[in-house]
Structure formats: structure tokens, C-alpha cells
Amino acid sequence: MPEGDTIFRTARALGRALIGRPITTFRSTYALLTRFNDDTPLAGQTVDRVESRGKWLLIHFSGGDTLATHMLMSGSWHIYRHGERWQQPRTNMRIVLENAEFVTVGFRVPVAKMLRPHELERALRIPPTIIDVLSDDFDANEVSGRLLKCRNEEIGDVLLHQETIAGVGNVFKSEICFVTATNPFCKVASLDLQRVTALIEAARRLVKANVLEDSGDAIVTYGGRKRRTTHESDPSASLWVYGRAGEPCRRCGERIRRRIQGPDARVTFWCQRCQPMPDGSNVDG
Numbered sequence: 105m106p107e108g109d110t111i112f113r114t115a116r117a118l119g120r121a122l123i124g125r126p127i128t129t130f131r132s133t134y135a136l137l138t139r140f141n142d143d144t145p146l147a148g149q150t151v152d153r154v155e156s157r158g159k160w161l162l163i164h165f166s167g168g169d170t171l172a173t174h175m176l177m178s179g180s181w182h183i184y185r186h187g188e189r190w191q192q193p194r195t196n197m198r199i200v201l202e203n204a205e206f207v208t209v210g211f212r213v214p215v216a217k218m219l220r221p222h223e224l225e226r227a228l229r230i231p232p233t234i235i236d237v238l239s240d241d242f243d244a245n246e247v248s249g250r251l252l253k254c255r256n257e258e259i260g261d262v263l264l265h266q267e268t269i270a271g272v273g274n275v276f277k278s279e280i281c282f283v284t285a286t287n288p289f290c291k292v293a294s295l296d297l298q299r300v301t302a303l304i305e306a307a308r309r310l311v312k313a314n315v316l317e318d319s320g321d322a323i324v325t326y327g328g329r330k331r332r333t334t335h336e337s338d339p340s341a342s343l344w345v346y347g348r349a350g351e352p353c354r355r356c357g358e359r360i361r362r363r364i365q366g367p368d369a370r371v372t373f374w375c376q377r378c379q380p381m382p383d384g385s386n387v388d389g
């Protein structure tokens with residue numbers, strides 16, 4: 105699943121291609137979007153803003169309406185010049201937005217809705233900006249309050265709740281737990297406030313570090329570069345624990361563990377020595 109930083113970069117790239125340029129063509133294979141466009145043509149409008157909200161990508165049009173897409177596992181947005189060859193088959197195309205310079209294509213976007221202004225916040229489970237790790241409005245106290253309400257859940261699961269803290273995906277979940285020396289399987293109730301604060305701070309820092317501007321004014325397409333949470337310049341050394349089962353911990357040399365966690369059966373990586381359970385027990389992986 106694309107993580108918050110991937111959606112953020114997609115939004116930034118789409119923004120560069122779309123904002124301020126009159127739309128010349130809108131097409132979709134989704135009947136509801138097509139009907140919306142029949143009633144309220146997007147051609148002739150401009151794009152005012154493109155933003156990520158957790159896992160949602162929002163394209164705001166000058167007419168006041170918003171196209172909200174959710175990538176889930178399969179979706180992606182690509183940006184092409186006119187006449188450039190698409191990287192995916194036409195049959196994967198769900199949405200096309202064109203202007204004089206660019207063709208932006210939503211491939212296999214599984215969820216797409218056009219929203220009137222009053223529908224935006226309530227119609228979708230779009231997280232408010234105050235709990236989005238990439239938003240300037242981010243409110244750590246609000247997030248800490250939401251997180252502490254999940255006291256009987258494991259922290260590794262809670263970090264993935266988009267209604268608790270938005271924008272953290274499965275890769276960062278493991279990395280955030282590692283850098284704060286938190287065992288991903290411990291219950292929220294066993295964490296003190298200082299630990300909760302550190303987790304939230306790490307979530308912001310790690311996810312934000314992955315959206316640092318590194319592409320100048322270039323139009324970059326979906327697919328992005330490698331995530332990085334360590335300070336190593338070698339790309340293969342860019343993550344602390346994620347994807348490293350059986351390899352030595354970069355801090356202590358202990359074997360990195362891997363285990364399926366939670367109701368959604370997401371994979372979790374951790375170091376037993378650097379991330380002990382508060383009561384000293386061990387979780388096997």
C-alpha cells in the first residue's frame with residue numbers, strides 16, 4: 105500500500121502538472137464521475153490545489169468541487185507529456201485529466217469520488233489535517249489523545265489507524281517503533297506519555313524526511329524513490345528493520361525478527377534486544 109509520503113509526493117507532482125492550467129479533457133471509466141462531469145464539466149476549470157490527506161489524494165477544482173481518490177493497494181497516478189507512451193495498459197486507465205501540456209492518468213485507482221464543497225469533510229473518512237503527520241496543522245496533543253484511547257491495542261497496529269494518526273504506513277510503522285526502542289507488540293496502556301510523545305515525534309520526523317524536496321522543479325511521477333530512515337547514504341542501508349528479517353540489527357547485531365500482526369495481518373519487523381517488552385517478556389518472531 106502506498107504510504108503517506110508516497111501520496112504526498114504524488115500530490116506534489118500532480119500539483120506541478122495541473123495547478124493553474126485550464127483543463128482541456130476529463131475522462132473516466134467510472135459512471136458516477138462521468139455523470140458528474142456531464143452535469144458540471146471540468147474542462148475549462150483549473151486545478152486550484154492538489155493535496156494528500158492521509159491515504160487520500162484530493163484534486164480541488166476552481167469550480168469548488170474536489171476529486172478524491174484513494175489508492176488502496178493497486179492505484180497510481182502517472183504524468184505524461186502528450187504523445188508519450190503510457191507505462192500501463194489502457195485497460196488499467198480509470199481517470200484522465202489533461203491540460204495543454206500534460207496528460208495525468210489514474211491507473212487502477214480503486215476508489216474515486218467527486219465531492220461538492222460541503223461533502224468533503226464528512227462524506228469520506230478523510231482524516232482531518234490535525235492528525236495528518238505531513239500537515240502543517242498537525243496537533244501532537246490531539247493525536248496523543250486519540251492514541252491513548254486505544255489502550256488495549258498493540259502500538260504496531262494503532263500506528264496504522266488512519267483515524268488516530270494519518271499518513272503512517274506499514275514500512276514506517278516498524279521503523280518508528282525501532283527508533284523509539286518500542287516493542288511493536290506492547291499494548292498502548294503500557295506506554296507512558298513520554299514514550300507516546302516520542303512515537304508521535306518520530307512518526308512526523310521519519311515520514312517528513314521522505315518528502316524533503318529533492319526533485320527541483322522536475323515533474324516526477326508516481327513510483328518514487330526509496331524510503332530512508334537511517335542516515336546511511338547506501339540505499340540498501342536505508343531502513344533500520346523493515347524487510348530485514350534474519351539480518352543483524354544495525355545497532356546491536358541481534359537477528360531482526362518478523363511477525364504477522366493484528367486483525368489486518370500486517371507484517372512487522374523488530375529487534376528483540378533494542379525493543380524489549382516493558383515487562384521483559386519476549387515475543388517470538
Ligand SMILES: [Zn+2]
Pocket residue numbers: 353354355356357358375376377378379
Ligand atoms: Zn538491536
